Amino acid sequence: MKRAGFTNVWLPIALLLPQLSIIAIFFYWPAGWALQSSFYLQDPFGFGSTFVGFENYTDLTRNREYLRIAGFTVVFCGLVTFFSLALALLLAVKADKVIRGAKTYRTLLMWVYAIAPPVAGFMGIMFFDQRNGPITEFFQVLGWDFKLGVNYFDTATAMIMVSVWKQIPVNFIFFLSGLQSIPRAVREAAMIDNRSAAGRFWGVTFPLLAPTAFFLLIINITYALFDTFGIIDTLMKGEPGNNPMTLVYKVYLDGFRGNDLGGSSAQSVILMILVLALTVFQFRLIERRIHYT
Amino acid sequence: MAQVSLSNIRKVYPNGFEAVQPSDIQINDGEFVVLVGPSGCGKSTLLRMIAGLEDISDGELRIGDRVVNDVDPADRDIAMVFQNYALYPHMTVEKNMGYGIKNRGASKEEIARKVAEAAGMLNLTEYLTRRPSQLSGGQRQRVAMGRAIVRDPALFLFDEPLSNLDAKLRNQMRIEIKALQRRLGTTAVYVTHDQVEAMTMADRIIVLNGGRIEQIGTPSQIYHNPASTFVASFMGAPPMNLLEGRFDNGTVMINGGTALMPSPLQRSGPITVGIRPEDVLLEPTGPLPFQVDIVEELGAHRLLHGRLEDQNFTVHVDKETHVSPGALRIALKQDALRLFDVKTGQSL
Amino acid sequence: MAELSTTSDTLTTAKAQPVRRKRIKISNIVDHAVLIAGAVLMLLPVVMVFLTTGFEDTDILRNGLRIDVGPHMGENFSNAMFERSGFTEAITGMRMLTNSLILGVGFALGKIAISLLAAYAIVYFRLRFATLAFWIIFTTLLLPLEVRILPSYEAIQRLGMTNTYGGLIIPLIASATATFFFRQFLMSVPEELAEAARIDGAGPVKFFIDILVPLSRTMIAAIFIIMFVFGWNQYLWPTMITTEESMFTLVRGIKQIVAVLEGGTIPEYGKSLALAIIAMIPPVLIVVFFQNWFVKGLTESDK
Numbered sequence: 052m053k054r055a056g057f058t059n060v061w062l063p064i065a066l067l068l069p070q071l072s073i074i075a076i077f078f079y080w081p082a083g084w085a086l087q088s089s090f091y092l093q094d095p096f097g098f099g100s101t102f103v104g105f106e107n108y109t110d111l112t113r114n115r116e117y118l119r120i121a122g123f124t125v126v127f128c129g130l131v132t133f134f135s136l137a138l139a140l141l142l143a144v145k146a147d148k149v150i151r152g153a154k155t156y157r158t159l160l161m162w163v164y165a166i167a168p169p170v171a172g173f174m175g176i177m178f179f180d181q182r183n184g185p186i187t188e189f190f191q192v193l194g195w196d197f198k199l200g201v202n203y204f205d206t207a208t209a210m211i212m213v214s215v216w217k218q219i220p221v222n223f224i225f226f227l228s229g230l231q232s233i234p235r236a237v238r239e240a241a242m243i244d245n246r247s248a249a250g251r252f253w254g255v256t257f258p259l260l261a262p263t264a265f266f267l268l269i270i271n272i273t274y275a276l277f278d279t280f281g282i283i284d285t286l287m288k289g290e291p292g293n294n295p296m297t298l299v300y301k302v303y304l305d306g307f308r309g310n311d312l313g314g315s316s317a318q319s320v321i322l323m324i325l326v327l328a329l330t331v332f333q334f335r336l337i338e339r340r341i342h343y344t
Numbered sequence: 345m346a347q348v349s350l351s352n353i354r355k356v357y358p359n360g361f362e363a364v365q366p367s368d369i370q371i372n373d374g375e376f377v378v379l380v381g382p383s384g385c386g387k388s389t390l391l392r393m394i395a396g397l398e399d400i401s402d403g404e405l406r407i408g409d410r411v412v413n414d415v416d417p418a419d420r421d422i423a424m425v426f427q428n429y430a431l432y433p434h435m436t437v438e439k440n441m442g443y444g445i446k447n448r449g450a451s452k453e454e455i456a457r458k459v460a461e462a463a464g465m466l467n468l469t470e471y472l473t474r475r476p477s478q479l480s481g482g483q484r485q486r487v488a489m490g491r492a493i494v495r496d497p498a499l500f501l502f503d504e505p506l507s508n509l510d511a512k513l514r515n516q517m518r519i520e521i522k523a524l525q526r527r528l529g530t531t532a533v534y535v536t537h538d539q540v541e542a543m544t545m546a547d548r549i550i551v552l553n554g555g556r557i558e559q560i561g562t563p564s565q566i567y568h569n570p571a572s573t574f575v576a577s578f579m580g581a582p583p584m585n586l587l588e589g590r591f592d593n594g595t596v597m598i599n600g601g602t603a604l605m606p607s608p609l610q611r612s613g614p615i616t617v618g619i620r621p622e623d624v625l626l627e628p629t630g631p632l633p634f635q636v637d638i639v640e641e642l643g644a645h646r647l648l649h650g651r652l653e654d655q656n657f658t659v660h661v662d663k664e665t666h667v668s669p670g671a672l673r674i675a676l677k678q679d680a681l682r683l684f685d686v687k688t689g690q691s692l
Numbered sequence: 693m694a695e696l697s698t699t700s701d702t703l704t705t706a707k708a709q710p711v712r713r714k715r716i717k718i719s720n721i722v723d724h725a726v727l728i729a730g731a732v733l734m735l736l737p738v739v740m741v742f743l744t745t746g747f748e749d750t751d752i753l754r755n756g757l758r759i760d761v762g763p764h765m766g767e768n769f770s771n772a773m774f775e776r777s778g779f780t781e782a783i784t785g786m787r788m789l790t791n792s793l794i795l796g797v798g799f800a801l802g803k804i805a806i807s808l809l810a811a812y813a814i815v816y817f818r819l820r821f822a823t824l825a826f827w828i829i830f831t832t833l834l835l836p837l838e839v840r841i842l843p844s845y846e847a848i849q850r851l852g853m854t855n856t857y858g859g860l861i862i863p864l865i866a867s868a869t870a871t872f873f874f875r876q877f878l879m880s881v882p883e884e885l886a887e888a889a890r891i892d893g894a895g896p897v898k899f900f901i902d903i904l905v906p907l908s909r910t911m912i913a914a915i916f917i918i919m920f921v922f923g924w925n926q927y928l929w930p931t932m933i934t935t936e937e938s939m940f941t942l943v944r945g946i947k948q949i950v951a952v953l954e955g956g957t958i959p960e961y962g963k964s965l966a967l968a969i970i971a972m973i974p975p976v977l978i979v980v981f982f983q984n985w986f987v988k989g990l991t992e993s994d995k
Contacts, residue, residue: 070809071829078832146727149724156730157983158983161983163734163738168927174741185756278838280927285946288951303928397891419893424887443892
């Protein structure tokens with residue numbers, strides 16, 4: 052709120068109305084509906100439903116397949132986040148250092164941001180093709196008989212590699228802008244205080260990048276949780292079979308293919324809570340950053 | 345043109361903090377009044393209440409003959425110059441200056457004429473088509489002035505308008521603003537924390553401290569007869585020397601034992617004694633001992649910082665007087681002493 | 693690898709000589725080597741996909757991706773754009789491109805309009821329920837459509853909005869990312885500007901149109917780019933909401949392409965890869981050409 056805010060009563064309400072009504076109809080209504088149906092067992096042929104309390108949730112905790120998918124999701128999120136952050140940080144540090152061609156490098160390293168995940172997934176299918184995909188051939192040279200869509204581990208590897216590739220640009224952009232916002236004077240003071248470049252990086256630059264890194268951590272976790280849907284769906288060619296998948300994919304699968312509305316809704320609610328926790332965490336972080344900068 | 349009257353104006357924030365205690369101020373038609381005080385003293389709040397940007401908690405505000413407590417800022421017939429100028433960054437100088445009267449339905453010709461007139465007055469004519477980002481600090485300051493002038497208001501309000509300029513430019517703009525106000529004859533209220541600005545520009549100064557008016561008076565009254573130790577130490581650079589002393593047997597004594605003068609009042613007990621640094625004479629046979637620690641060279645004059653009876657004391661001497669650190673003797677000019685109550689700080 | 697060993701060689705020789713300049717050069721070479729490797733990693737896959745569109749389907753089936761130039765590129769791209777395909781023969785690449793543009797532009801414009809108004813209301817008005825409105829809106833942050841995909845689909849179905857542009861676009865707008873961004877931006881606009889405008893006699897509507905919108909131009913452009921790319925790249929939601937082929941977007945079309953790869957006949961590799969390239973071109977061009985705005989918009993949204 053600004054110090055000298057306008058005092059009109061109806062105008063701000065009119066201004067907020069479009070946003071609020073869209074959110075009400077397409078956010079709170081569906082979310083509430085999901086919450087409600089997570090307590091019901093739906094008849095698979097659509098003849099009504101019975102209230103079952105927390106049964107849908109307790110079923111999930113006993114469901115081995117669900118737990119396995121949850122486990123995979125955690126590993127998947129962790130690896131995608133780690134590798135995309137690490138590679139992006141390396142590239143950003145280098146791009147921040149070079150003088151000649153800095154702009155060109157930035158362009159070359161960021162443009163993949165614009166590629167849609169399923170398009171990246173489709174490219175992945177070509178590259179990991181069992182007969183003549185270039186990466187498959189490379190793995191065969193290393194003695195790894197790579198089988199996309201057949202071998203669980205191999206498919207997971209392909210999913211992670213494509214997801215990392217697609218996410219590097221965002222992280223790169225943020226790290227680079229974080230590095231560039233470090234005041235020149237601070238860098239110069241560090242040059243005088245510390246002779247070793249590595250020491251300067253870990254002692255001064257990295258701590259100053261920490262807020263950016265924290266922020267990116269959240270961004271990357273949400274990316275790995277949700278935005279990779281297109282990559283996963285294309286890489287398994289729409290055939291779940293025995294393939295690895297994330298929790299979001301499972302929601303989609305149970306709800307749409309399996310017609311298990313109650314179970315799928317319970318999964319949705321669990322994901323919502325997870326994301327809300329992340330949101331709150333991020334808000335705290337943002338508040339603190341605003342406070343200190 | 346108008347007179348402004350504040351009766352019992354008070355500002356209390358929702359959290360209970362009283363930013364301005366009930367205050368009465370009368371500002372005459374065409375007068376240049378400066379509100380001065382340290383940060384947080386309520387001077388900006390007072391100005392913003394006059395502007396209508398801040399609600400008035402209590403009391404009555406009149407501009408001209410109108411009570412304007414509940415009048416929208418746009419309808420108070422005022423113009424304001426902000427500390428950071430608040431120029432619209434996407435508009436040219438011309439558009440910036442004309443925006444206010446355009447909103448009031450002025451015709452194109454009228455806008456063009458008034459803008460041209462103001463620009464001429466401020467030497468801005470050749471910059472009319474530029475944007476604020478293409479101007480220097482001083483030029484932006486002038487555009488902000490121009491925006492106020494074009495409005496031809498009953499009252500100018502200035503909120504620390506020179507504090508973003510460098511020292512040299514500040515001196516120059518000080519004179520320009522004052523001259524302009526004289527020429528237009530428009531009543532002006534000017535807020536600053538800089539006592540030099542207050543002294544040089546004001547017809548009358550209002551010194552504020554902690555949301556309270558300490559003193560209202562002409563620059564000369566304020567300087568020579570400060571109403572309190574706060575005013576005495578806030579106005580003037582270097583500030584007035586304030587020494588701990590007491591009344592003793594009809595004499596004013598400085599703690600340490602030196603007698604200064606016969607007491608003008610029938611009182612006894614402790615007292616604060618004020619002496620302006622320039623009201624002191626160096627005399628080998630003077631009555632007071634002064635120990636010089638540091639000589640501060642200022643070109644046109646020198647400041648001698650040291651101790652009088654173990655209390656901090658500063659003496660102002662002209663550039664012809666050469667002094668080295670060490671013991672000296674001094675005398676006071678006629679009528680140099682100001683006496684203040686120790687507890688209340690009020691002048692006696 | 694080769695570069696690494698050369699650098700360590702030079703490092704040992706450099707030690708013997710007056711050092712300063714030489715050291716800078718070596719670390720420079722390493723920097724550039726890393727960056728070039730990164731650029732190749734990003735660029736090469738897309739270049740290979742692009743070059744492979746120069747070959748016939750049987751050729752691609754036998755040999756996979758290519759890094760040389762083939763003669764059939766024009767033919768493959770023209771098929772991708774204009775040949776009717778799909779189950780109902782109702783869709784061409786052109787049609788999908790149009791749908792994608794409608795989704796991208798419609799989503800970006802709708803989102804900007806709605807969010808800018810809401811952010812203005814939140815920042816510049818004394819609202820009694822401002823905090824409540826703030827939380828109602830910002831709870832939606834980060835809770836992407838994917839999480840509530842099923843109930844959202846249900847809602848659209850009940851409203852009879854499946855296979856419409858409205859049904860495609862509006863639910864995507866129901867999150868507060870842009871509102872949050874505009875709020876942050878408006879908060880950073882100096883207070884005095886609004887005060888000066890009030891004294892200049894500008895009411896809330898005039899202030900918004902005369903001052904805030906022109907001031908926000910760069911921010912609006914930045915948000916537009918980000919939102920356009922986001923809308924264009926939508927996959928799951930269009931997959932669910934559009935069942936009629938004439939409503940498919942390019943990205944949605946990828947699902948059809950992938951589905952037939954498993955079939956018995958020879959897949960239309962050339963055409964499919966061409967479609968994938970076409971699906972990349974508009975968002976990539978926008979991001980590359982307006983990268984300064986885009987980067988600014990992206991990185992300032994977190995502050």
